[in-house]
Amino acid sequence: MSSRRARAIVIVISTLTIALLPLVVQDRFLLKIFTFVGLNALVVVGISLLFGYAGQVSLGHAGFVGLGAYTAAFLVARLDLPWLLAMVAAGLVTALGGMVLAVPSLRLKGHYLAMATLGFGELMTLGFKEADFVTGGVNGFSGVPFPSVGALVLDTPQQLYWLVWSVVGVALLLAGNIVASRPGRAMRALHGSELGAQASGVDVVGVKVRAFVLSATFAGLSGALYASIVGFISPSLFTTAASVTFLAMAVIGGSNSLAGPLLSVVLLTLLEYLDALVPGISRTTAEVIQAYQADIYGLAIIAVILFAPSGLAGMWRRTRSTV
């Protein structure tokens, strides 16, 4: 079987599974978990473009998720704007934020860029806490209405699940197109050698700015969707810990891949809800696993870097080439 064909089969099967899941799973809580998987996937697809392909690290992406969430929440709940308009606005605001964060990336690399983006994330969290006239401060922002277009209100778990995964689908199509074409090659070239890319005529500034803008927009849309699905947001959701989790998912998934990070998002997000998913598991076992979640992520990252530097995607590629 050619790897192209194997790929196509995997894509068709997973698309069908994801699309038809709500017809099989009726449990509201489980559907909510799978919706959260989709929201995380949206952020991680963006980070994969930025980090896995273009090689630009960000430890501040939760800041964009928050920015999108608060923008949408404020526009819909306080200014009574239509939901769809609020989504577009949240996308635009976070795109602008991505452009701002791209500026340090033009001068900084590696650890220094990591520090700058970390600072950005911390600043955003601080902003969410302090700007309480907009955000509600540490008490959070409640009463965000469900997504609606005209008279159509999406408020059942099934509808929300399909909404989120449709957006993920569009994002994946877009990302897949980018990485398979000229801009994607430019991103990988940048990752390989920035100077070499410049010498080959790649507009390095443009590639970096576009990668930051696109990944920030995906994160912002994820936040905006979260706000209108859950109805309540607070600064504790958009911390550096969340940024690290997103980056961990992308790293464990593997660089130069979209499928790997997608798989890693599914596995790592489900880990959080282990007790709800595995029927036999005792409450205490699940709690222990959840308590050590950050440590599990950390260990997983170390293991990936030491033993499988190209992550889940690399393991898949290796099995394909040895079979």
Added chain:
Amino acid sequence: MTNSHLLELHNVDSGYGRTQVLRDVSLHVDAGELVALIGSNGAGKSTLLKTIVGLLRASSGELNLDGNSITHMTPEKLVRRGVALVPEGRLLFGPMTVRENLELGAYSAGARRGTAVKDGLRRVFELFPVLSERASQHAETLSGGEQQMLAVARALMSSPTLLLLDEPSLGLAPRVIAEIFSALEVLRREGMTILLVEQDARLALKHADRGYVMRTGEIVLEGAASDLLTDESVRTIYLGLLKGEGSA
């Protein structure tokens, strides 16, 4: 006079941030020439190449290409104008295949990329047949010599009129060096203009029409390559020969 030179530098100062490296550098390269730029480590040869392709900005002075100013042009614009650099240390895209590296070389062709890639590939595979055998291999798995060939080939993919090479012989076996220089000879016969930076002064001067000698950021000597090869100071300082010793 201006129109006869393909590349022209007038009193160029350049460097990194506030550290000035190049002082008052003037040189020219005519169409079809192979010009060698020699000098010891730290003389400013790479800085000069980086300034020409726009990776560094000249703090003063003027750079002209074909009579038009390119003084503050970005690297990607210069690639489109036909200036290509084979950087020191090759700077290939390691985890990408040979073919992908070459396709990136044609990045600047934009919408015309389809035909540019096809023609370019045919040309570079003819020049370096080993690359066509390795087309689907990752660049990082190539030998040093093959990597250097790929670096040259990648630069050629943008169909340059002026090719700049930074230390193409560095760390390579003599047989491989000979292969790369014979490829440069082929390019020359096809009319390519080449500016070559080399630490191996004798090798460079043997292939060049003219040469410039750099020391601590300045051009200290220029002339026909054959004259430089026999020049007493060049011989003792850069060719490592003693007085009266014959040229090899």
